[in-house]
Each structure stands twice: as C-alpha cells, then as structure tokens.
Amino acid sequence: MNEQDFQNLVRDTNLSQNSREAARLVFVEGWSQTDAGAELGLSKQRMTQIVKVLRTAEQKQKDEADLAALRHGAPIPSSTGHVAALEASYAVAVKAAREAYGDEAYIQTPKVDGKSMGDVIARTDFHLVQSVGRGAVVVHELAKLDRVPAIGKSVAIEYRDGRGTVLDQQRELGRGGRG
CATH class of the missing domain: 1.10.10.2690 (Arc Repressor Mutant, subunit A)
Structure with missing residues (x-):
C-alpha cells in the first residue's frame, strides 16, 4: 500500500x-x-x-x-466473482432494511431449520428482505428459496436442511386452523 x-x-x-x-x-x-x-x-x-x-x-x-x-449500474469486476456480487446484493438488502426501519433495524439471517413470517419489503439481485415485526427483518438468499414471492406479499418461509419453502401466510394460517 x-x-x-x-x-x-x-x-x-x-x-x-x-x-x-x-x-x-x-x-x-x-x-x-x-x-x-x-x-x-x-x-x-x-x-x-x-x-x-x-x-x-x-x-x-x-x-x-x-x-x-x-x-450506478456498473458491473462488478469479474476478478471479484460471484462472492462479491452476493456480498454487494446483501449490502443493498441491508440498506433497504435500514431505509425501512432506521439504523436500529435488527437484521437476521434465516435459522437453519426455522420459520419466519411477515411481509416481503425488498428484493435485490440475490436476496429477499422480509419484515418479521418490531423493526426486525430476515434477509434470505434467493437461491435457497423454492420460489420468489412478490414485494408486499405476506408469506411464511420455512427452512429444512438449508432450503426455504415459501408459503402464502393466509394458506399457512388456514392449515393451522383446521387441526
């Protein structure tokens, strides 16, 4: 240097x-x-x-x-490869969460075998941002999801073995009510 x-x-x-x-x-x-x-x-x-x-x-x-x-739409240099693109996408997702909830936003990654429920508030090239309440968001990698829900959609995302299944929250609630 x-x-x-x-x-x-x-x-x-x-x-x-x-x-x-x-x-x-x-x-x-x-x-x-x-x-x-x-x-x-x-x-x-x-x-x-x-x-x-x-x-x-x-x-x-x-x-x-x-x-x-x-x-500004510039391509990511090829020497940095896919990892840099993924990191940049994550940074944009975090920025979107902070714009929505301020600097105090609680930003989480999905639990390996867990579930998150809430509205989709943003999407980047490789990530989805889901509001889960009280200023908290979960940032999901699109490649790990079975489908990509639309922004504004209320969904449950359930992980098993590192893969996420996206369910409409209304459908999920309907299933729980039939027990």
Whole structure:
C-alpha cells in the first residue's frame, strides 16, 4: 500500500498518532507487527487491534465502493466473482432494511431449520428482505428459496436442511386452523 492510500484509510479511524505510525510501518513499509510494536513500545495485543482496525476500515471502503458502483449500474469486476456480487446484493438488502426501519433495524439471517413470517419489503439481485415485526427483518438468499414471492406479499418461509419453502401466510394460517 502506498502512503496516499494509507492516509486515506486511516483518515476515518480514531487511532492515536503513535498507533497510526505503527500501522504505517506495517502497511506501507512492510514491517512485521512484532517489529513495529517493538519500535514504538506497543504490545502484541495492541498491534493486533491496530491491524484489525485498519483491515476493517479497508473492507468498509471496498464495500462502499462496490455498493456505489452497483447503484450506478456498473458491473462488478469479474476478478471479484460471484462472492462479491452476493456480498454487494446483501449490502443493498441491508440498506433497504435500514431505509425501512432506521439504523436500529435488527437484521437476521434465516435459522437453519426455522420459520419466519411477515411481509416481503425488498428484493435485490440475490436476496429477499422480509419484515418479521418490531423493526426486525430476515434477509434470505434467493437461491435457497423454492420460489420468489412478490414485494408486499405476506408469506411464511420455512427452512429444512438449508432450503426455504415459501408459503402464502393466509394458506399457512388456514392449515393451522383446521387441526
């Protein structure tokens, strides 16, 4: 990483000047964490924390750039492949949930052998966002569902062995009432 990229990366962190210098030695100069820590009097644990802060900031910058590109219709670079497209789709799904319920939205993934009930509030290229009440949403991968319900539809999604079956909530309620 060059000096300018490093400065852009640490700009939004709360690292002290000493911690920034230690990170610069590792990320720009190529020093080991141990050597950089010894040079600046920082413990191994502190060096691990510093590197983690920078790796997290680096990933956040990458995710934001991917999301911005996706919003403007740019294709995802082929070098990042399907995983990046899936991650970008998930990021857009989370954004939709936060737009609907604010930053306090409780975002969940489906339980392996569980059920979620509620309205479909958004869909991305690879994900479905389902409101399950009290500001909580479940983000489902479309590839794991047997069918894709329309936005606004009230459904139950039941998982068995990692596969989701989509049921109209009215039909589901009707079945429960016949017992």
